[in-house]
Amino acid sequence: MPESVSFAAFAVLGLLAVGCSIMMLATPNVVHAAFWLLGVMLALAGLFLALSAEFLALVQVMVYAGAVAVLLLFVVMLTLRRREDAVRPIDFSWPSVGLAAAFLVSVLVALRAFAPAVPRLPASAPGVAEFGRLLFTEWVLPFELASLVLLVALVGAVWWSGGGDR
Amino acid sequence: MSPGVLALVSALAALGLMLANGVVLIYMLRKVLAHFHLRLGPMRVGWHGLLQTPADVLKLLTKEDFDPSATDLWLFRLAPFMVFVPSFMAYLAIPFSDSLSFTPLDTGVLYTLAALALVPVGILAAGWASNSKWSLIGGMRAAAQQIAYEVPLLLSVIGVVMIAGSLDMSEIVKAQQGTWLGFIPRWFVIPQFGGFLLFLIAALAELNQTPFDMSVAESELVEGFANEYSGMKFAFFFLAEFSNSFVVSALAVTCFFGGWLLPWVPIDLPVWVDVAVFLTKTYLCIFVLMWIRGTLPRIRIDQLLSLGWKGLIPAGLAWVLLTGVVVKLVP
Numbered sequence: 001m002p003e004s005v006s007f008a009a010f011a012v013l014g015l016l017a018v019g020c021s022i023m024m025l026a027t028p029n030v031v032h033a034a035f036w037l038l039g040v041m042l043a044l045a046g047l048f049l050a051l052s053a054e055f056l057a058l059v060q061v062m063v064y065a066g067a068v069a070v071l072l073l074f075v076v077m078l079t080l081r082r083r084e085d086a087v088r089p090i091d092f093s094w095p096s097v098g099l100a101a102a103f104l105v106s107v108l109v110a111l112r113a114f115a116p117a118v119p120r121l122p123a124s125a126p127g128v129a130e131f132g133r134l135l136f137t138e139w140v141l142p143f144e145l146a147s148l149v150l151l152v153a154l155v156g157a158v159w160w161s162g163g164g165d166r
Numbered sequence: 167m168s169p170g171v172l173a174l175v176s177a178l179a180a181l182g183l184m185l186a187n188g189v190v191l192i193y194m195l196r197k198v199l200a201h202f203h204l205r206l207g208p209m210r211v212g213w214h215g216l217l218q219t220p221a222d223v224l225k226l227l228t229k230e231d232f233d234p235s236a237t238d239l240w241l242f243r244l245a246p247f248m249v250f251v252p253s254f255m256a257y258l259a260i261p262f263s264d265s266l267s268f269t270p271l272d273t274g275v276l277y278t279l280a281a282l283a284l285v286p287v288g289i290l291a292a293g294w295a296s297n298s299k300w301s302l303i304g305g306m307r308a309a310a311q312q313i314a315y316e317v318p319l320l321l322s323v324i325g326v327v328m329i330a331g332s333l334d335m336s337e338i339v340k341a342q343q344g345t346w347l348g349f350i351p352r353w354f355v356i357p358q359f360g361g362f363l364l365f366l367i368a369a370l371a372e373l374n375q376t377p378f379d380m381s382v383a384e385s386e387l388v389e390g391f392a393n394e395y396s397g398m399k400f401a402f403f404f405l406a407e408f409s410n411s412f413v414v415s416a417l418a419v420t421c422f423f424g425g426w427l428l429p430w431v432p433i434d435l436p437v438w439v440d441v442a443v444f445l446t447k448t449y450l451c452i453f454v455l456m457w458i459r460g461t462l463p464r465i466r467i468d469q470l471l472s473l474g475w476k477g478l479i480p481a482g483l484a485w486v487l488l489t490g491v492v493v494k495l496v497p
Binding site for chain 2: 032055
């Protein structure tokens with residue numbers, strides 16, 4: 001594996017990701033926004049691939065682009081009563097701008113505080129088998145915790161939707 | 167050859183295979199279904215209608231490229247490609263023989279399923295962009311159905327991956343060499359029969375094929391999401407659909423029926439024999455899909471969804487658990 005990621009690949013994918021996120025925020029049509037979000041997710045999968053994280057890239061495509069984006073679109077289309085409702089003016093009121101600015105500042109502060117200035121790539125990327133072994137030995141507790149979080153979300157969703165006779 | 171040229175050549179070869187598959191499979195579908203219905207199917211153009219599909223291709227190519235009014239224009243134009251490109255990408259990792267595949271990948275099975283997972287996005291885009299009730303209902307049915315059946319499809323091959331110990335498709339085929347008791351081929355369909363049944367049902371749903379073709383249900387939705395499309399745009403959808411059935415059949419052959427291997431013969435056969443064996447098996451599998459299509463009636467969308475979420479997903483999880491325990495106990 002090279003010491004650093006190919007600059008051309010990084011530049012193209014990075015610009016794509018940023019461009020798609022800007023378009024997602026700029027479009028007044030929620031359905032279009034969901035498609036731009038899909039673009040961001042695919043560009044991120046490409047970035048994972050550029051970092052030799054093959055498994056992560058495929059899971060990103062399968063779960064985020066293939067399932068989350070589709071579910072998002074599905075819910076948007078299902079809940080729109082009329083087609084014209086998809087287009088809404090972008091909210092530029094003070095509270096929303098303030099919220100966005102606060103989020104930006106906190107992300108920047110967190111990045112400065114926690115991330116190393118120049119992230120270093122490991123000498124060799126682990127293959128899928130090695131990745132799986134690490135996931136189920138060294139990282140098994142976080143892995144299981146994550147699945148517990150998902151289970152809680154699942155149960156919550158069922159309860160919320162009024163399943164059964166609550 | 168430099169890697170760039172090689173990549174271009176193999177991409178073109180994959181495209182050629184995809185187009186050829188489309189032409190052959192349309193003819194095959196029409197003939198097979200016709201004979202199941204005790205009809206003859208196309209007979210006029212060429213010997214037994216052999217030239218019917220090339221003629222249809224010419225017709226589609228020369229048709230006016232037409233956009234209906236009041237569509238979401240860019241999305242409407244983009245949607246056929248959003249369906250076509252992932253289904254083209256899915257060809258990449260299929261192993262035609264020990265040495266021949268477009269790109270050997272360590273994560274071949276996962277890659278193929280990930281590529282197929284992108285197809286519903288395009289279908290949803292087509293359904294929305296057409297701005298027609300039938301299209302939207304068709305698109306949403308297709309999306310709901312493919313989301314529901316992606317999970318069982320993935321779970322159904324996990325057992326195979328556990329036994330083979332690899333996600334690489336040619337490694338999976340190699341793990342199926344040899345025989346049990348001297349005459350039963352070591353194909354994974356035998357130890358993984360439950361997985362195969364899951365795979366078959368989930369694959370039929372993923373392919374939007376009868377009995378699960380509610381998204382294009384001709385008699386109620388007049389072709390569903392593809393309703394407003396004509397000419398080559400329409401052809402892209404159908405090319406993708408036929409090529410998906412090739413890809414899924416190839417995946418079934420690789421995971422459950424020993425890929426390019428023939429039982430009871432030495433394994434070092436020439437490459438062309440391997441490729442011929444693989445393609446024959448794949449086409450047999452496609453024939454079975456068409457057989458099912460010609461036999462069973464369509465079920466209802468709510469029955470399909472509750473079968474997926476409440477039946478197949480728990481069954482898939484149980485099968486994975488069982489396989490895991492057995493693989494751990496039997497070395």
